[in-house]
Structures are given as structure tokens and as C-alpha cells.
Amino acid sequence: MWRSAWPLLAIVSLTGSATSVSAEFRPRYGGALMLELHDVLTLTDPGDWPAPLAGLVYDRLVELDDRGRPQPGLASAWTHDSENKRWQFTIRPGAKFQDGSPITAASVRASLKSWSDVEISGEDTILIQTEKPSPDIPIELAGVRNAILRRGSDGVTIGSGPFRITEWQAGRHAVFAANEDYWGGRPFLDTVELTMGRPLRDQLIDLELGKADLVELSLDQARGAAQRGMRTWRSLxxxxxxxxxxxxxxxxxxxxxxxxxxxxxxxxxxxxxxxxxxxxxxxxxxxxxxxxxxxxxxxxxxxxxxxxxxxxxxxxxxxxxxxxxxxxxxxxxxxxxxxxxxxxxxxxxxxxxxxxxxxxxxxxxxxxxxxxxxxxxxxxxxxxxxxxxxxxxxxxxxxxxxxxxxxxxxxxxxxxxATYGLSARVRNWQPAPGGNWRLENVWLEARVP
Missing domain, CATH: 3.10.105.10 (Dipeptide-binding Protein; Domain 3)
Structure with a gap:
């Protein structure tokens, strides 16, 4: 779909820093980030998930940068004809699903089953042919509904993103473990533990008590938290x-x-x-x-x-x-x-x-x-x-x-x-203006005994 480019914008609270690593800190591997959401998720379908959460598990052929411009994702490159009707996408060499199976042109076409105009052009190439000029095909492919995935024998979907689902209690709790073979490099975090269905009031209490690292906040809560020196962030x-x-x-x-x-x-x-x-x-x-x-x-x-x-x-x-x-x-x-x-x-x-x-x-x-x-x-x-x-x-x-x-x-x-609160131990928090958390880049300070 056509969209204007995003402005380069990331907003933090005036009193609490929500940004990156300072020179005195060095990245650290390990730890579990405790995440709480109000949403109750019953299916492992990225289309039903908040977009920032879906980005943990599922990749798309194309990603968008902070200005909304298409960048390589699972597709390492693409070309098109002069009329923007014929598009060819090359799948990233060595890309794998989280169960170790390779991502091929056939598996990509299977994921894009809602598209009637996807053809296999080779082991690692797909073609998209449209009747009318379609210059925004890459932007469309960056949407969560076009995530590349396969379904496991237990019904849980398998993606190729930086984290994989290792525990799924529908509507209650989920655990996402680092994908050791992620094509973008292993995340710093070992796991992300998600608690669903938490009221916003309880999320803020858990953040204040050190039981959560990333929570949702209402606008009123975000203002109050920032005034108390807590770390907050808001999206576009x-x-x-x-x-x-x-x-x-x-x-x-x-x-x-x-x-x-x-x-x-x-x-x-x-x-x-x-x-x-x-x-x-x-x-x-x-x-x-x-x-x-x-x-x-x-x-x-x-x-x-x-x-x-x-x-x-x-x-x-x-x-x-x-x-x-x-x-x-x-x-x-x-x-x-x-x-x-x-x-x-x-x-x-x-x-x-x-x-x-x-x-x-x-x-x-x-x-x-x-x-x-x-x-x-x-x-x-x-x-x-x-x-x-x-x-x-x-x-x-x-x-x-x-x-x-x-x-x-x-x-x-x-x-x-969207407004969020972060614990003091969250480091290298550099989300996209559109709300993608980019937790693959986040690391945690060790808890003080």
C-alpha cells in the first residue's frame, strides 16, 4: 500500500532517559526480559499480535527503516521492470526457520498464500506479477500479515525472527528464547517472558516493584512516571x-x-x-x-x-x-x-x-x-x-x-x-518510531544481589 515516509522521530520522556548504551556500559549476553501486555493472545498468528511483538518471532521479506523506506529482510535484494509490474525477490542465502529448515522460494510462496500472483523462479527466487503498476510492493510485503512462517506439528507457528516460541499458554503466558542461528546475529537476551491480560495499573505496579522490565502505560501513567524520574517512551x-x-x-x-x-x-x-x-x-x-x-x-x-x-x-x-x-x-x-x-x-x-x-x-x-x-x-x-x-x-x-x-x-x-515504561536495567533501547521494539538489540544489566 502507498504510504508517505515516516519522519525520523523517536520520543522519550524529558525526565527519564529511554535510550541507548552509554560509554560506561558494555553489552552483556544473558538474562530474561519480563514483558507485560494488556492484550490476551490465543493464537500464534502474527496477524493477531501487536506488531512489535510479532517482530520478535516473525520476519518479512522486506523491513522498513525509521523513515519508512524498504530495506532488505528475508529478501536480500529485489528488482523490477520499468513499469513496476514484474518484481523479483531473492531470498537471503542461508536463512532458516527456527526449527532449522531452510527458507526457500516454495516456503515463501506458501506463506504468501493470500497473494495469487506469486511464482517460483528458482530455489531462492520468487516473482510477483501484477496487472497494474505496483511501485509499493516492497512496502506491502513489510506488513505483519505477510510474515514468512510455517506451522509446526503442535500447531504453533515457526518463524525466522530473532526469538522463537518455546512456551505457549494461550491467553496467559509465553516464553520466547533467543534464536541462536538468527541470520541477523544472536540476540543479547536469553529469553523474553510475556505475561498477557495484565491491567495497566498492575503493569505499572510490577514495573515499580522490579517484577517487569517493559510495560504498557496510559498517557496519564506515562506523565506521572516521567515526573517521578522513571523511564518512558512513546511512539508515533x-x-x-x-x-x-x-x-x-x-x-x-x-x-x-x-x-x-x-x-x-x-x-x-x-x-x-x-x-x-x-x-x-x-x-x-x-x-x-x-x-x-x-x-x-x-x-x-x-x-x-x-x-x-x-x-x-x-x-x-x-x-x-x-x-x-x-x-x-x-x-x-x-x-x-x-x-x-x-x-x-x-x-x-x-x-x-x-x-x-x-x-x-x-x-x-x-x-x-x-x-x-x-x-x-x-x-x-x-x-x-x-x-x-x-x-x-x-x-x-x-x-x-x-x-x-x-x-x-x-x-x-x-x-x-503507544506509551511504555522501562526498568532501569534495560539497555540499548532503540525502538523504531512506528513502535517496533527491536528487542534483539536490547541487553540487561545484571541484577544487584
Missing amino acids: PLELMALVFEPGHRAVEDTRLRRAVALAIDRAAILNVLLEKQGEPAGALLPQWMTGWAFLFPATRDLGRARDSAALIQPVPRLSLTYVPSDPLSRSIAERIALNAREAGVVIQVLPDAKADMRIARVRLRSHDSAQSLADIAAALGLPQLIRPDGGTLETLYAAEQKVLADFRVVPLFYLP
């Missing part, structure tokens, strides 16, 4: 927060009412006060760094037009807005939206965890592929399929967003970064 915007009007609710069936609410929202004030400038106002479903066209969808308040739109409805019905009770940020933003709407003549009652006319929704983007992310957002918000996750041109992607936003059924609010 990877989560969409949106206002969703529920279908079938008579009160919000009038487009003029939905428009009034949408135009009344003061994203700039919410961003400055409630989010403390952590994130970006959203007018589109996908962020600017991913598509390059988000700026074409307005995200500014227009109270005059909001009042005019509401004035066309007599009487203006009272509306209800709900949020997840365990999410204080969504509650605060819902309450602010209600205040904004009242200025336009629309009364909104905010209710926790209720069947309401509207809801605050949050969708984490698991993929950096535009088409896949748009398909994931549609599924999460209960929208009709906007586009096939395995295809789409620049024009069709833009048109799909434009169509779904035209009637104000969904109102994008903000793009939020």
Missing part, C-alpha cells in the same frame, strides 16, 4: 480515538444532528488540556504519517456551522454518550464533548457502559499497512468493509475514507501514541 500515533454514532438509534439518524455534534468538538482545547499535547487531532481514520493525506480531512472546530446545522432540527433531541468505565481518559473527553455540543444547542448526557446513542471508541493500529489498518478500523467500529485488507490503490484507500466520513457516522477525534 498508533491508536485512533473516535466518536461513533450507533446505528438504529432514532435520535441520531438525522445527518444534520450528527454534523452539528461533529463540528462543535474543540479538539485543540482537548488536546492541550486533557491530553497535554500528547497525540494529534484527527480528521481522518488513518494518521498522516501512514497515508500522507490525513490533512485533507478537517479537524478544526466550526461552532457557527454547528449551531446552524442544529437549528435546522426542531426540536433537537437529547442524546446520550457512553464510554468504557475503566478508561478515565475516554470519560474526560466524553464530558468535554458534551460541553462543546451544548454550545451548539445539543444536549448530551454522558453515561458509563450504557446503551447510548454514541460511544467513545479506541482502536489500536496493529499494522503499519494502510489497507490492513483501514480494514481493522472498520471491523472494530462495526462499519461495512471499507476495503480488502490485502489490496487497494492510493485512490481507492482515500475514497474509502472519504465515503465513510461523509455522513458523520464516525467522527475521528485523536491519534494517540
